[in-house]
Amino acid sequence: MxxxxxxxxxxxxxxxxxxxxxxxxxxxxxxxxxxxxxxxxxxxxxxxxxxxxxxxxxxxxxxxxxxxxxxxxxxxxxxxxxRPGSRAPRVDVLGLRSAQAVVLHDYWRSHPGADVDVVTLRVDDPRRVAAAVQAGDIDAAFRTVTDPAALPPDVRMVHAFDSPLQLLVGPRHPLASARSVTPSRLRGHLIRVPGIVPRSEWSEFYDQLVTAFDLRVDATGPNFGDEVLLDAIAGSADVATLVGARDRYVWPAGHDLRRIPLVDPTPAYPISLLLPRTNPHPGLRAILDHVAALPPVPEPAWRPAWPRLSPAAGRR
Known part of the structure; x- marks a missing residue:
């Protein structure tokens, strides 16, 4: 018809x-x-x-x-x-509890009348996410292709913000009473990080982090989800994990878990934004301005040896 x-x-x-x-x-x-x-x-x-x-x-x-x-x-x-001009921008995040999702939620709350379509692609390889941006399936993605040469020619990548890491421990852990911890104090402690997928950006990040600070990161075995990991940390005297400072986690009050900042230096996970090189969704401009205004990670900071990108501000 x-x-x-x-x-x-x-x-x-x-x-x-x-x-x-x-x-x-x-x-x-x-x-x-x-x-x-x-x-x-x-x-x-x-x-x-x-x-x-x-x-x-x-x-x-x-x-x-x-x-x-x-x-x-x-x-x-x-x-x-x-139609990009009349619908909400469709933005991919790693997970709805991730720092990216939290930042987007803060943007939405601070911009009355604005809208954003938050999606989570079940894809670990950031190059496949870049291909989704190229195809127009999504308008932007908080992902990092650590080798910019692997980006599609009509997709660009800008630095969005850095996510400082924190140590998450239970009440019986030897570092549970510390107000802050240096990365060097983590040597010898078991850091459990399930779900590190080969070819993912976080796999490369943890490889470099382990090498830089001589850490013991255990990523073996199946990933049964955050709740199972938090239960294990709450009942253990030696297991800990690393989380982003803005990542959202919820656990029962009886777990008494503690988030401890890492300092001198602060390990920082660089979060990038993948965008089309031409005709990006007009709604992305305000999002770029929002992430560019986020406070920087306290210095001194450690970052992986990824190519330094231009900040989101001024790159539209």
Whole structure:
């Protein structure tokens, strides 16, 4: 069914004249007449009776009108759902508890009237996420392709913000009472980080972190989720993990877990944003300004040896 023919029928029915419908739709009265005639042929019914004053709905036309209005509304909504200028920007984050999601939530709360479509691609390889940006499946992604040469030519990457790491321990851990901890004090302690996937950006980050500070990071075994890991830390005197300072975690009050800042230097996870090089979604501009205004990581800080990127501010 031709949606423009349905739209012409609806406006002619509401205005009572083909000429008025044509003026509103920006076409000729003959074009409206042909559209309606084609629709009547498809439906095999008469929708209008032509009169000297214009058009009047037949019984079939009256029965069809409410459904025709629904077709027009659905078509308009379908177009708006995929048109960058009229829909919310679709942004990928690693997880809904991640620092990226928390930052986007803060943006949404501080910008009344703004909207954002937060999605989580079940993809660990950031190059596949970059391909999704290139294809237009998403408008942007908080991911890092550590080798910029592997980026598609029409996708660019900017630095969004750094996420400082914290140590997460239970009440029986030897470092549980510390107000801050240096990375060197973590040597010899078991740091459990399940879910480190080969070829992922966080796999490369932890490889460099372990080498830089001679840490013992255990990523073996299946990943049963954050809740299982938090339960294990709460009941252990030697197991700990690393979390981002903005990452959102929730655990039972009885766990008595402690988040301890890492300092001198502060390990910082650089978070990048993948964007189209041309015609990015206009709603991304305010998001870029928001992340560019985030406070920096306390210095001195340690960062992996990834290529230094231009900040989000001023790169649109």
């Amino acid at each position: 031709d949606t423009e023919a349905v739209r012409s029928f609806v406006r002619a029915a509401e205005l009572g004249q083909l000429r008025h419908a044509a003026d509103e739709l920006g076409v000729t009265p003959q074009a409206v007449s042909k559209r309606v005639a084609a629709l009547e042929r498809d439906l095999r019914v008469r929708l209008f009776t032509r009169t000297a004053r214009g058009v009047e709905l037949t019984l079939d036309g009256r029965a069809f009108l409410p459904y025709a209005r629904g077709v027009v509304v659905s078509a308009d909504r379908a177009v708006a759902a995929v």
